[in-house]
Amino acid sequence: MNFGFTEEQNLLKDQVQRFMKEACPMNRVREISKSDSTFDQALWQQTAELGWLGLTIPENFGGLGLKWIDLIVVLEAAAEGLGPLPIASQALASTAILACASEEQKASWLPAMASGEAVVTLGLYDEANWIDPAAVTASAKSTDDGFVLQGKKPFVNDALAANYLLLAVQGPNGLALAAVGKDQVTVTAQPTIDNTNPMASVDIDGVEISASDLLPMSDEQLAFLTDCGGVATTAEMVGAGTAILAMTNGYAKERIQFGKPIGQYQGVKHRLADMFVDLESYRSLCYFAAWAVYDSPEELAKAVSMAKGYASDAFAQIGIDGVGLHGAIGFTADYDAQLYLKRSKWARPMYGDSDYHMDRIATLGGL
Amino acid sequence: MDFDYTPDEQSFRQEVRSFIAENLPPKEQRGKNFLGTWLEKVRAKGWVGFAWPKEFGGSDGGLIEQAILKEEMSLAKAPPLGTSMMGLAWVGPGIMEYGTEEQKKKFIPDILDSKVTWCTGYSEPNHGSDLAAIQCKAELQGDHYLVNGQKIWTTGAPWSQWIILLTRTDFNVTSKHDGITCFLVPMDAPGVEVRPIQNMAGDKHFAEIFFTDVQVPVENRLGAEGEGWKVTVSALANERSSIGEVTQLQAKLDDLKTLVKNSKRQGKPASEDPKIRRTVAKFEIKISAMKYNGLRYLTKQIKGEPLTSETSVNKLHRASLEIEMDDFAIELSGQAGLQLRGGDEAVDNGSWSKGALNWPNVVIGGGTPNIQRNIIAERILGQPKD
Numbered sequence: 001m002n003f004g005f006t007e008e009q010n011l012l013k014d015q016v017q018r019f020m021k022e023a024c025p026m027n028r029v030r031e032i033s034k035s036d037s038t039f040d041q042a043l044w045q046q047t048a049e050l051g052w053l054g055l056t057i058p059e060n061f062g063g064l065g066l067k068w069i070d071l072i073v074v075l076e077a078a079a080e081g082l083g084p085l086p087i088a089s090q091a092l093a094s095t096a097i098l099a100c101a102s103e104e105q106k107a108s109w110l111p112a113m114a115s116g117e118a119v120v121t122l123g124l125y126d127e128a129n130w131i132d133p134a135a136v137t138a139s140a141k142s143t144d145d146g147f148v149l150q151g152k153k154p155f156v157n158d159a160l161a162a163n164y165l166l167l168a169v170q171g172p173n174g175l176a177l178a179a180v181g182k183d184q185v186t187v188t189a190q191p192t193i194d195n196t197n198p199m200a201s202v203d204i205d206g207v208e209i210s211a212s213d214l215l216p217m218s219d220e221q222l223a224f225l226t227d228c229g230g231v232a233t234t235a236e237m238v239g240a241g242t243a244i245l246a247m248t249n250g251y252a253k254e255r256i257q258f259g260k261p262i263g264q265y266q267g268v269k270h271r272l273a274d275m276f277v278d279l280e281s282y283r284s285l286c287y288f289a290a291w292a293v294y295d296s297p298e299e300l301a302k303a304v305s306m307a308k309g310y311a312s313d314a315f316a317q318i319g320i321d322g323v324g325l326h327g328a329i330g331f332t333a334d335y336d337a338q339l340y341l342k343r344s345k346w347a348r349p350m351y352g353d354s355d356y357h358m359d360r361i362a363t364l365g366g367l
Numbered sequence: 368m369d370f371d372y373t374p375d376e377q378s379f380r381q382e383v384r385s386f387i388a389e390n391l392p393p394k395e396q397r398g399k400n401f402l403g404t405w406l407e408k409v410r411a412k413g414w415v416g417f418a419w420p421k422e423f424g425g426s427d428g429g430l431i432e433q434a435i436l437k438e439e440m441s442l443a444k445a446p447p448l449g450t451s452m453m454g455l456a457w458v459g460p461g462i463m464e465y466g467t468e469e470q471k472k473k474f475i476p477d478i479l480d481s482k483v484t485w486c487t488g489y490s491e492p493n494h495g496s497d498l499a500a501i502q503c504k505a506e507l508q509g510d511h512y513l514v515n516g517q518k519i520w521t522t523g524a525p526w527s528q529w530i531i532l533l534t535r536t537d538f539n540v541t542s543k544h545d546g547i548t549c550f551l552v553p554m555d556a557p558g559v560e561v562r563p564i565q566n567m568a569g570d571k572h573f574a575e576i577f578f579t580d581v582q583v584p585v586e587n588r589l590g591a592e593g594e595g596w597k598v599t600v601s602a603l604a605n606e607r608s609s610i611g612e613v614t615q616l617q618a619k620l621d622d623l624k625t626l627v628k629n630s631k632r633q634g635k636p637a638s639e640d641p642k643i644r645r646t647v648a649k650f651e652i653k654i655s656a657m658k659y660n661g662l663r664y665l666t667k668q669i670k671g672e673p674l675t676s677e678t679s680v681n682k683l684h685r686a687s688l689e690i691e692m693d694d695f696a697i698e699l700s701g702q703a704g705l706q707l708r709g710g711d712e713a714v715d716n717g718s719w720s721k722g723a724l725n726w727p728n729v730v731i732g733g734g735t736p737n738i739q740r741n742i743i744a745e746r747i748l749g750q751p752k753d
Contacts, residue, residue: 001376001431002369003659004666069368249748264751266737269744276743277680284659285652291368306655309648358648359641365651367624367638 003287009073015050016077024083026336029196032084038189038198039119039161040084047085048116057094062111068228068293072235072286079239082196082339086121086158088232093120093166095228100177100215120164122177123156123202124226131226131352133219138204139170140178146211147171149178149204159187159200166215167204168222175222177215180207194346196339223301230304230351231293234286237315237347241279244322244340248272251326262325271321278314285310302364309357312348319344370662372431379432383439386412391445405446406481415449415479416459423463423471424479430669437611444618453523454478454485458531461602462551465590474529474551486527486554488518488576489599495520496738498533499543499596503578505534505550512536512550512588514558514581522732524574525563529553532578533599536592547595551587558582568724612681613658616688620650623696626715630699637699646695653688657681676746679739686730686739693722 005013024032024043032040047053055071057063064070071091078087090113097109112118127135138151153167165185166177186203217225249272252263262268285307292303319341323330330337352360372380390408392401409415418433419425428436440448449455459478462470477483494500503516514534524530530552537546554561558581563571590598627647630637637643664677696719697704708717730736744750 001372001662002666002669003662004368004670006368249750252750261751263744263748264753266741266753269748269750270737270740272748272750273683273740273743276748277683280660280677280680281653281656281684284663285656287368287663288659291370295369305648306652310652310656355641355645358645358652361648361651362644365624365648367627367644367647 003284005073009070012070012073013077016052016074017080019046019050020078020081020083024081024085026081026339029082029084029339033195033198037160038084038195039086044085044116044119047087048114052087053090053116054094054110054114056091057110057114058098061106062114063094067291067295068231069287069290072231072238072290075232075235076239076242079236079343080243082240082243082343084196084198086119086161088229088236089121089158089162090119092122092225092229092232093164096122096166096177096217096225097215099221099224100217105212105215118164119158119162120166121156121158121162122225122229123153123159123165123167124222124229125168126151126154128155129349129353129356131356133175133222136168136170136175136222138167140172140176140209140214142172143208147178147209147214149180149207149209151205153202153204154190156187156200156202158198159202160189160198165202167202168217169204169214171214171216173216175217175219177217178204178209179213179215180204180209184209192346194339194342197343197346224297226351227289227300227304228293230308230357231286231289233347233350234282234304234307234311235290237311237344238279238283238286240340240343240347241275241282241311241315241318244318244337245272245275245279247337247340248275248322248325255327268325271325275318275321278310278318282307282311282314302361305352305357305360305364308352309354309361312352312354312357315344316348372435376431376435380435380439383436387439387443387445391443402446406449409448410480415481416455417448419459419463419479423459423475430665434665438614441611441614442618449479450481451478451484453487453531454483457602458485458487458529458551461531461549461589461598464601465549465594465598467586469586470551470589483529484523484527486521486523486530488521488530488532488552490518490520492517492519492575496735498599499547501533501535501547503532503534504538505536505548505583507536507585507592511582511584512548514550514552514578514583516578518576518578520564520573521576522573522728524554524561524576525571527554530576531589531602533595544596546593547599548592549589549595549598550583551589552581552583556581556583566725566727568721570725572728612685613654613661616654616657616685616692619692620647620654622715622718623647623650623692626696626699626719632699643699650688650692650695653684657684660684676742679734679742679747682734682739683736683743686726686736689722689726689729693719693726697723 051064052074054063055066056068059065075088094110094113097106113120125135126137138153140147140149159165163182165180169176169178184207188201190199190201192199252268253261255262289303289307292300323337323341326337329335413426414436416425417428417436421427459475462474489498491501491503505512505514532550532552534548535546536548540546558579560577561574563574565571627637627643632640660681664674667674700714703712703714705720706713707720745752
């Protein structure tokens with residue numbers, strides 16, 4: 001029994017934190033978010049060289065052959081600085097390839113993903129706030145020599161940065177993932193509350209793909225990939241929550257009002273304590289869920305729902321309290337606290353909001 | 368990260384399970400002498416004071432074995448391992464750390480053998496949460512101290528034989544944490560008067576205690592004069608992981624789910640009501656958070672990393688669960704939920720209605736939720752004290 005990180009994992013965390021501070025501090029995050037591509041190729045190449053893009057890709061496909069519990073170390077630490085790098089999307093896409101592709105396809109995709117040469121994202125559901133195979137409405141119809149895609153994927157994370165996309169569709173024989181190049185489809189940026197985490201719509205209507213570019217996907221595989229998305233998002237919520245709590249906690253020690261640091265008032269210190277309690281708790285649940293991805297898949301669904309079900313509302317409250325406890329400065333665009341509040345809004349519905357996860361916990365728990 | 372147990376730990380778990388299977392009959396089959404026999408047997412196993420050093424009669428049990436023992440015992444809803452909860456939790460450890468050789472010889476075996484029950488004289492009429500501000504006075508007079516003052520809300524005082532008592536021996540101090548002295552006092556000493564207080568659930572678990580010219584021999588002082596605060600803080604730090612609480616709460620959650628399955632709301636199955644389902648799920652998430660928080664902190668302890676006051680996190684979760692679960696159950700059951708044990712429509716023999724009045728036992732005792740928040744903000748987050 002050991003619910004802690006290894007020496008290597010702690011070193012990896014230090015490495016990511018150092019990288020964020022040196023190569024991608026918050027002024028750089030803001031610049032990248034405002035650029036047209038919302039993507040920094042040089043920074044991406046550095047992350048690839050550090051091995052972070054191939055963490056969960058098997059060694060025979062050019063990766064490091066590690067587990068999701070290692071991956072979330074990177075996601076959490078990068079999210080402390082709101083790193084605008086599509087590492088989670090890349091990891092989800094490679095997980096999808098490993099789950100759904102043939103050995104031949106794995107060999108052609110995964111090494112390019114580990115090296116960063118291919119930037120790939122995953123688009124699953126087409127209905128807002130609905131996690132279900134029926135919420136995949138885009139489709140693929142058979143043609144003489146392949147498939148023609150129909151519909152639109154309205155909510156695809158990191159589609160602007162990607163050069164390939166894996167998009168869930170209803171195929172002739174059930175669910176499938178259509179692998180398309182960026183140049184085959186029309187990607188339109190969709191402004192959201194959180195511009196450090198760009199979202200886009202992808203119009204796939206009439207796009208023709210070859211037969212081998214449609215990977216069959218079972219309902220269970222869709223659910224598995226959704227759960228992995230939940231783990232990745234929750235890990236980022238742990239990192240971002242850690243950062244906004246640290247920022248707010250520091251401010252409460254320094255800001256003097258009525259002759260005292262505001263952290264001396266229980267109205268402030270008790271909110272900080274509650275933020276800490278919630279963060280600690282969804283942190284523990286997140287680590288367990290990340291561990292379950294490889295080591296206890298039968299527990300994964302419930303573990304993810306516990307983690308994301310807790311984190312969705314808790315991190316939203318942490319974002320609000322983080323800004324609120326700062327007072328007017330927290331509301332100021334030049335100050336960073338507000339960026340974390342935006343991230344908390346962004347994360348809330350991703351891969352299921354708290355109601356979805358609590359309903360699933362009730363069902364899995366026998367109600 | 369791995370959640371597996373070593374073969375030794377697994378065989379220990381098996382040993383505990385077999386022991387329970389052999390020695391814990393169903394409730395209705397337990398005779399008058401059951402508890403006495405149970406206590407003797409767990410004592411013979413070395414499971415009373417399991418973590419205590421062998422030289423004091425414990426078993427030097429490791430952190431994981433302790434967690435396993437607690438988990439299996441609370442899963443089986445077994446009686447406690449020893450009758451003096453406070454004796455085992457902090458009086459004994461306090462004596463082992465600060466006591467004289469005579470005190471160790473005199474008090475430790477009786478705690479392990481469940482011969483003596485201890486209560487804890489901390490709170491006073493004007494000093495509950497502000498524990499260090501105590502006023503109960505002890506004056507050295509030759510070979511004894513003369514104690515005068517009052518304690519209140521002392522849990523277990525009506526049936527305890529001994530009390531660990533915090534007093535003030537020096538009133539001229541700059542810090543209120545100085546000048547406090549700790550004593551071990553028999554409850555039948557002349558001048559000790561116990562007046563039980565009825566709580567809102569109708570029980571008389573706690574009491575006020577009046578000390579009038581009580582003579583306490585110097586040899587009953589625990590630690591040096593003026594060192595009482597240090598003794599208290601280190602004794603309270605002996606509180607162990609919350610694994611046992613988690614299994615108890617899980618069992619309670621199972622009962623709650625059974626109740627939901629058997630209940631109707633406006634004529635329809637309650638289990639189909641989204642609000643009810645999500646409320647139960649929220650309880651389940653919190654209990655799981657306690658479990659995995661506890662395992663993370665246990666891992667830290669095993670690795671020898673310093674724990675500050677992380678246990679306050681789970682105390683806050685437990686407080687809200689203790690209040691909300693019973694409250695939810697009685698609300699779910701409507702008028703029937705209000706009935707106490709013995710009522711024709713009483714739900715689960717009135718256990719929920721009783722629980723809805725009994726939560727302060729756990730929630731207020733040992734530090735209120737707001738005190739836990741102060742502890743987290745000040746000791747973990749480093750905010751200035753009030």
